[in-house]
Amino acid sequence: MLKTYLKEQKRKKDILLMTHIVIGYPDFEQSLNIVETMVNAGVDMMELQIPFSEPIADGPVILKANQKALENGASVRECIEFAKQVSSRFDIPILFMTYYNILFKYGIERFARVMAENGLKGAIVPDLPPEESADYLKAMSDYNLAPIFIYAPTTSEQRMKYINEFAQGFIYCVARKGVTGAETSFASQLESYLSRCREATDLPLAVGFGVKSKKDVDYLKGKADIAVIGSQTIRLADQQGMAGVEDFIRGLR
């Protein structure tokens, strides 16, 4: 189980790292190089985003990557093939991240089955709240996959408990309002939010949106279990290539 695995890993490290890539950006070959670089640099888990034409929760960096991947013709079939390669080559949990329409059009049961067959461990679907999730939850549970749900600073305590009834694996805590990729100030406000999250669930807590330096990761130690780095590694890969990504990740802990 993902939750148990993450708790075991967490006993060995102050904090775990999860990184994010958009599959097929800038192309499939380089996507694979980026994954390899990240795994070698020590990340503990990865989310692979299947590009979607309407990524409303994503900011400019990830939005552009989605568009570019689609312009290059990335199909859902190729993304699944890619995920299969990744999960067979690397020994860390691999998740899918995508928007609900991708699952819906593929067939939710079929999507879950294919995830399980190809060694994926769970999925993050940011536009699918638990209220709309009945089919998804059933399929994920049938194939022993973790449906990852999201907490936000605007989520009430009562709603956090409600979401916790459906969540598996870990909870993805969005650090602030807004979309991916913008600045986050890691300050005292975040501390009280994270302690509310901690009280609502005994699942590991991942914190994402705006994490982009060792200082941010240090701040999260003791307050969360997993730091999520999204837009920043995409920016670095664009600007400095693989060496830049590798140095950055090695420098985070």
Place this chain on the structure above:
Amino acid sequence: MDNRGYYSQFGGAFLPEILAATFDELEKMFEDVKNDPGFWQAYEEIMSSYSCRPTPLTFAGNLTDHFGGAKIYIKREDLNHTGAHKANNVMGQGLLVQRMGKKRVIAETGAGQHGVATATMAARFGFDCTIYMGEVDVERQRPNVFWMERLGAAVCPVKDGTRILKDAINEAFRDWVSNMDTTHYVLGTACGPSPFPEMVTYFQSVIGTEARAQILKVEGQLPARVYACVGGGSNAMGLFSGFLDDPVELVGVEAGGKGLNSGKHASRLCAEDASIGVAQGYKTYFLQNSDGQMRETHSIAAGLDYVGVSPILSDLKESGKARFEAATDTEVVEALSLTIQKEGVIPALESAHAFVQAFKEAPQLSKDDIIIINQSGRGDKDIFTVADAFDDPGWKAFITRKAKQYNA
């Protein structure tokens, strides 16, 4: 949110968690308002003193004679302040924003009519205002951009995706997830996550309520059919709302663009290349490929150039309670031209789609039958597009002279 806003299988609220609390608040506020007769009174008061409600129902005698069939009436939403039905929705949501105590409004716009209406409302109520508009639409509806800016709105051209209406909606959501404490998103059509489809329909229902009373007053009989163009579906839902329980055929007309088999159209309810999906927070028919990626759409009318459609209309289509047709760009320009010449009214390119289908069917109906066409907006905003469609030499010469003056 307790009410997920489903119309059989269509609708729902597929929201990022960050917006859940905002939608709870909006849903509650809308419930309060529906149960408060004072609110509707205030709404009617502002619509009659600031806009032009009730809008007239005009008998189109010359068109009726021309086609020799059903009596043709035109519901004049073009006579609203800012020139389209969009004002009905915007002023309603504006009153809601006042109640919520928010100070800033944002909106998407395609044709620019919803943007202008929102900017007007913001000026009147003293709100800050930002309008998102696809780069392609900024070019084709430039007069409306000018007026939005004069009205004090910041107009942000959207350069991502297909650079039209759907992309403007995505950007408006991205703004909203950052600023929901101070900001309300005035969605312009009967689409998006619940409660927007119901709420926009609620405010637009004045169109149908008035039209029904007006036709009974002058003719003492209900229309056989009513026609409205369908972009997101708000003017159609507004008109249809008045006749849902009557033996009246409801006809929605989508953008057939260059033809339903051309791949260049925006017809979600008539075309083979549409299927059910979930995007922009709701479930409906979308123009998408088999992976679920949205397709490019095309229409001569920016306001109809959209990948999705109201979940309420998808439901009316599946239950057979409404019929949907498509009009091509060429047919639209012809119908527009005929209407201008015969009746001296200038429909928007969007509205002209409804006229196309009504003109096809009027001759087949009897002289005792009545039809109503919703003229959702006026055509002034389309001056550049229509001048190009007619290849108007005088207009071209004028623009050339004007450009020379600016370059001098």
